[in-house]
Amino acid sequence: MDKRFLYAILSFAVFFGSCGGSSTGDKTVQNESSTAAAQEASAPAAAADDKGIGKFKDVQLTHPLDEGMLAKGTQIFDVKCSSCHKLTDEKLVGPGWKGVTDRRTPEWIMNFVTNVDEMLDKDPEAKAMLELCMVRMPNQNLSDDDARAILEYMRKNDNKK
Amino acid sequence: MKRFLGLFCILGAVASIQGCKMKNAGSVVEGDAASKVYVAPGKYDELYNFVSGGFNGQVSVYGLPSGRLLKIIPVFSVNPESGYGYSEESKPMLTTSQGFVPWDDQHHLALSQTNGEQDGRWLFANANNSPRIARIDLKSFRTAEILEIPNSAGNHSSPFITENTEYTIAGTRFSVPVGNEDVPVSSFKDNFKSTASFISIDKESGRMKIAFQIILPGMDLDLSRAGKGPSHGWFFFSTYNTEQAHTLLEVNASKKDKDYIVAVNWKKAEEYVKAGKGKKLKTSYVHNVWNEETHSAVSTKETEVITLDPAELKDLVYMIPCPKSPHGCDVDPSGEYIVGSGKLAALIPVFSFSKLQDAISKKQFEGEYHNIPVLDYTKVLYGEVQKPGLGPLHTEFDDKGNAYTSFFISSEIVKWNLKDLKILDRVPTFYSIGHLMVPGGDTRKPYGKYVMAYNKITKDRYLPTGPELAQSAQLYSIEGDKMKLLLDFPTVGEPHYAQAIPAEKVRDKSIKIFDIFKNKNPYVTMGEKNAKVTRKGNRVDVYMTAIRSHLNPDNIEGVFLGDTVYFHVTNLEQDWDIPHGFAIKHAASAELLIMPGETATLKYVPTRVGIVPFYCTDFCSALHQEMQGYLRVSPRGAKVPLKFGIGESVSAPTVAAAK
Numbered sequence: 108m109d110k111r112f113l114y115a116i117l118s119f120a121v122f123f124g125s126c127g128g129s130s131t132g133d134k135t136v137q138n139e140s141s142t143a144a145a146q147e148a149s150a151p152a153a154a155a156d157d158k159g160i161g162k163f164k165d166v167q168l169t170h171p172l173d174e175g176m177l178a179k180g181t182q183i184f185d186v187k188c189s190s191c192h193k194l195t196d197e198k199l200v201g202p203g204w205k206g207v208t209d210r211r212t213p214e215w216i217m218n219f220v221t222n223v224d225e226m227l228d229k230d231p232e233a234k235a236m237l238e239l240c241m242v243r244m245p246n247q248n249l250s251d252d253d254a255r256a257i258l259e260y261m262r263k264n265d266n267k268k
Numbered sequence: 269m270k271r272f273l274g275l276f277c278i279l280g281a282v283a284s285i286q287g288c289k290m291k292n293a294g295s296v297v298e299g300d301a302a303s304k305v306y307v308a309p310g311k312y313d314e315l316y317n318f319v320s321g322g323f324n325g326q327v328s329v330y331g332l333p334s335g336r337l338l339k340i341i342p343v344f345s346v347n348p349e350s351g352y353g354y355s356e357e358s359k360p361m362l363t364t365s366q367g368f369v370p371w372d373d374q375h376h377l378a379l380s381q382t383n384g385e386q387d388g389r390w391l392f393a394n395a396n397n398s399p400r401i402a403r404i405d406l407k408s409f410r411t412a413e414i415l416e417i418p419n420s421a422g423n424h425s426s427p428f429i430t431e432n433t434e435y436t437i438a439g440t441r442f443s444v445p446v447g448n449e450d451v452p453v454s455s456f457k458d459n460f461k462s463t464a465s466f467i468s469i470d471k472e473s474g475r476m477k478i479a480f481q482i483i484l485p486g487m488d489l490d491l492s493r494a495g496k497g498p499s500h501g502w503f504f505f506s507t508y509n510t511e512q513a514h515t516l517l518e519v520n521a522s523k524k525d526k527d528y529i530v531a532v533n534w535k536k537a538e539e540y541v542k543a544g545k546g547k548k549l550k551t552s553y554v555h556n557v558w559n560e561e562t563h564s565a566v567s568t569k570e571t572e573v574i575t576l577d578p579a580e581l582k583d584l585v586y587m588i589p590c591p592k593s594p595h596g597c598d599v600d601p602s603g604e605y606i607v608g609s610g611k612l613a614a615l616i617p618v619f620s621f622s623k624l625q626d627a628i629s630k631k632q633f634e635g636e637y638h639n640i641p642v643l644d645y646t647k648v649l650y651g652e653v654q655k656p657g658l659g660p661l662h663t664e665f666d667d668k669g670n671a672y673t674s675f676f677i678s679s680e681i682v683k684w685n686l687k688d689l690k691i692l693d694r695v696p697t698f699y700s701i702g703h704l705m706v707p708g709g710d711t712r713k714p715y716g717k718y719v720m721a722y723n724k725i726t727k728d729r730y731l732p733t734g735p736e737l738a739q740s741a742q743l744y745s746i747e748g749d750k751m752k753l754l755l756d757f758p759t760v761g762e763p764h765y766a767q768a769i770p771a772e773k774v775r776d777k778s779i780k781i782f783d784i785f786k787n788k789n790p791y792v793t794m795g796e797k798n799a800k801v802t803r804k805g806n807r808v809d810v811y812m813t814a815i816r817s818h819l820n821p822d823n824i825e826g827v828f829l830g831d832t833v834y835f836h837v838t839n840l841e842q843d844w845d846i847p848h849g850f851a852i853k854h855a856a857s858a859e860l861l862i863m864p865g866e867t868a869t870l871k872y873v874p875t876r877v878g879i880v881p882f883y884c885t886d887f888c889s890a891l892h893q894e895m896q897g898y899l900r901v902s903p904r905g906a907k908v909p910l911k912f913g914i915g916e917s918v919s920a921p922t923v924a925a926a927k
Contacts (some may be wrong), residue, residue: 170288182785185797189796190820197916241891243816243889245842249842
């Protein structure tokens, strides 16, 4: 009896094991514990592309800076970002924002702030930053428009016109 | 000789049951049971199982078929784990007309329905001791509303609902005097009343309101069910103690061969209320509503209910005789059959709704009970299930026309057919089953597949843990002709009734965070630049933020003995499953657990001079241990200026304040 029971469990473990790691659970998990799941899913595609990993492939910048986006960007920065980022080049919890729009492409920035976990798991530049800061940037649940507004706010901080 | 033989048979049966439970309970499990309940790591369960907590006052959520505990939802008891009932925002949820009540006894659950099917919007829960009904929002898995029920005691036949969630019900187990309450207990027959409260539910918001109370003769209303399909518009209550005893009920309420099932025509009641036939009665009760944008509850006092008197208002209430001290009173999926389960009866009567209508129109009454017509038993009976077992309690239904009844005394589930009333199968439970539950088994569209047993006695099922044991639950497959035991697992509190719903009806609506930009808490801190400490007299308000991995402010000075300090902590995170906690040394309450985007408030009264540490209690990041701070408490009158901040703003060395 006991042996049959054991075989049943073993055979099911094998059965489910062979199904691979792409469950609905893996897709939705977005916290720190997702690291293992994401690594399991497939070997990182190591996007060396300076646009990062995410939906933004081609961001059109506008001149002059958009006042509406700047107002929204300020509000988002105050509530969701300023706890960890200074506007100077000084690191607080995360790196200071001064010069970020010169170091990174607009696409990389927008992909990073909207697709935080995948970027931290796979993008070489983001991974390197994580090793410096040792704190995973929280996914602050920014919409596409929010991300664009933050980019505009960063451009203003870098004296872009 | 025959009697002797009979006794021998019973002894034999008892011995064989004993034998299988004590020696090798595993032998009743079929070989493939493990595969039927195994949910692989990372996979989801098929069903949410909402289980009443009984004397823990909460609702627990299990996954089926695995039996894994997913959550305990705080409802009627304080929960130091999350700060429910301790945070300033949540205290009003547990307020009653008699003040703050930190505990209750939670018995039954009802999932909201649309057209007789579960819709996955809300879960209703009753408080038995201090009569209340709660509504839990299944988007947040939080208690959204608690309504107190006046003129009630022992809110047991509750919170069963109608098939479009028009009403949830509250019926009284204890009769009590209504109006003038200071009367001799021995005046029961003259002064004590039962009440059946119909609580309307707003279709959009789910808001509850007492629509009307039907004042019934003194007796004990036990359980209830709404009609459905053809019987929609009716509600059925089982009763005991129609003897109207007020002492030694064990004997005195078990004298009559039959008590009643009370049949209430609530559509008729609505007409009477609309026609102004209800009487307004002054009373006092509270209505507590949680606001998801202010992240806080408001408790409102109510002073009046509309009552209906069935002795005066005709065609409102009828009594169906039912043997003997019926407990369960369950309506089958078609809405035609009403099953009474007499705790002390040797058979299960099945009543027919169409015969009930016929008997009413033909006035086939056998008498009156306090001016309410009593129907002729034989005229409303569809049939009786003969020799089903000992101590029938509750009946649930599958999707194939079968009924499942729990038997407390003979400790078994008995499956029988609704049409021919023949017994099809029986399985032992371990031990002494109370409620049972088929997923959707109380709706017009049962999901079937499983029946759960919620047992009252645990004994040897699990490793011993001293005199107090977890309650045992068992999962059986009902897919085949024979019920098969699949799983045995411990539960918390004392489960009475439960509900189960296919996961997809709830899972995808579950919210992950609260939008910080919708946070309307009056004490929210919108970003760190608004973090501050203010003083007004002896009241100090700390507007604090939490984000991985610091609290702001994390250094606070200028607080004195005699002050009351309110920590309003806003979690600035917007990521799923990143709550922060907040605790401060020697706080005489609990911690706070603050969800992403939420604000919660802990009241703290310092009791001695010194440095008081505070910290985040929910492991949030690699630097969680660094998420900490200090409050300095000085003697009253000390010249310590109010000072607060984080990092550089509080890093400059200062001279210690002179006393």
